[in-house]
Amino acid sequence: MSTAEQGPTAAPPARGTAYAAVARALQRVTSTSFGPYQSAVIRIGFAGTWLVFLLRELPHRGELYGPGAPWSWDLARQLIAGNSAFSALMWSDSRVWFETVYAVAVLSSLLLMLGWRTRTLSAVFMVGVLSLQNRSVFLGDGGDNVIHIMAIYLVFTRCGQVWSLDARRAARAARDGGSCARLKDRTGPVLWVVLGAVLAVGAATGPGHVQLWTQALLWGAWAVQGLWWAVNRYAPGSHERSLLDVLAHLLHNAALVVIAVEVCFIYSTAGWYKIQGTRWEDGTALFYPLKLDYFTPWPWLSGVLAASSLFVLVFTYGTVMVQVAFPFTLFNRRVKNVLLVGMMLEHAGIAVLLGLPFFSLAMITADAVFLPTGFLLWLGARIAAGRARLRGRGGGGLPGQRHEAGDQPRTLVG
Known part of the structure; x- marks a missing residue:
């Protein structure tokens, strides 16, 4: 048989091998959230850093971001009207509202660091960071800029898979029966309703020049959280639940890659x-x-x-x-x-x-x-x-730690 006759029969296996490799890669990306431990460290690190900063500046909070700041509320409003940044502090210039936002920023940082309701708290954490930093933009340094950017990226990650109260609650629910745990969950819906009401009040009373992408991100995160709870409650084993899992994996993996690229850009x-x-x-x-x-x-x-x-x-x-x-x-x-x-x-x-x-x-x-x-x-x-x-005990582990034999979570960056 001639070489010309052998060629066409040799090409399909090579193409088939390439197609199979691409299919395996797509299957991994859509079925696995990579870097669970890396994303947990990022969550703990940034939330902890912002928390310590807020606590350290607690006696001076009014002079930094509040009514007593040299960069007054009117000046901040004029600047934000020009750059279309987001700050919940622009919804009102009252002292009570400032103290409320600052307290929520502190509390959300603590709860995110502990890994409690990370899907919701990551968005609240982002709002706290953007609100305070955009209120007084001339106070920040390079570290504040990094926290500013990473707070947005964290919203798209599944940063509570390990080393979190969420992981501990999921493990307990798996032992007790997942469907029973979903029916008993009252905190999630209440938190969702409260945050929806806050967003509605902000949309009604806040400045109209806020960037559309910020509103879309906040309302989108709120809507997705409600959809996620509803599907988990009423259709836990459905195709819709599988589709949400695939989308969550894709968003998480993409966000983790963006974080890695961002770090490379910073250093380069x-x-x-x-x-x-x-x-x-x-x-x-x-x-x-x-x-x-x-x-x-x-x-x-x-x-x-x-x-x-x-x-x-x-x-x-x-x-x-x-x-x-x-x-x-x-x-x-x-x-x-x-x-x-x-x-x-x-x-x-x-x-x-x-x-x-x-x-x-x-x-x-x-x-x-x-x-x-x-x-x-x-x-x-x-x-x-x-x-x-x-x-005084001989055992134990971090919340949600996965260290069984042979369990080596995949990672894109490790």
Whole structure:
């Protein structure tokens, strides 16, 4: 048989293999929410960082975001009218409304960090972050910008699969019988009705120049939450329930990829901009912030480090190289993990040396999307063991932790 005759019979198996690989990939993406531990760390990290910040600034909240702020409510309203940003604080200039929004921001951060009703609380958390930050836009730094962006992305993730009160409640419901637990759920519907009423009041009394995408996102999240509860209650095993699961998996996986890409953009742009600066080129850039009073919480330590030319040179060049190189190391897991540790240590150093703890916490949390699943499982087991020792027991685990033999959750980024 000639080669021409053999060719047509050899091509279909190759195409069939490619089609099968694509089908398997699509099946995985639509049936699995990747990175459950990474998304849980992101949830805990950003909610915890924002919570600590709000508690730290509790005595000064009025001067930062409230009626006593130098950036007055009228000025904020004029700015928001121009940029069409969203802030629930623009619904009213009363002190009572400000205190209510601030209290809700604190409470939602705490509950999201614990993983209680994460689908709903992630949206409430986003509203709290946007409302306060957009009220006084000139107070933020790079860390606030990261929290601002990630608060929006968190709404689309299934960040309560593990290490959450939601996961604990789901495990308890599975033991007691899922249908019975769904019938007993009263908190979800009540929370849904209350939030719907708040959104309706805001739409009626708030400024009309709010961006349409913000309204669509909030009302869309509210409607989807109601649909999800209704299908779980009345048609738990239906095709509609399966379709909602597929859509949830797709949104979660897409959001996780966007978070990873966002982190890469942050580092790549920061690194390439540094290359264009003369102080970074000659290796002296680190010297100057170590000599600024505003960034020297430990003057004696900053003075010792600034006096070392070798330290300044190594860390100036090292910062640029790590930031520029990191996005290109994602294809090599070992190199990526080494640079990831380096960047986290760098941010820890920034928190101590330059007095920027919240910026550092936000960036370390963003870096956590790339942490290996094996390391997070090990870390969770160590935390669970430590908690068990403190309680005087020999066992236990984190809420919703999945550590059975052979259970290795898939991840896009670990």
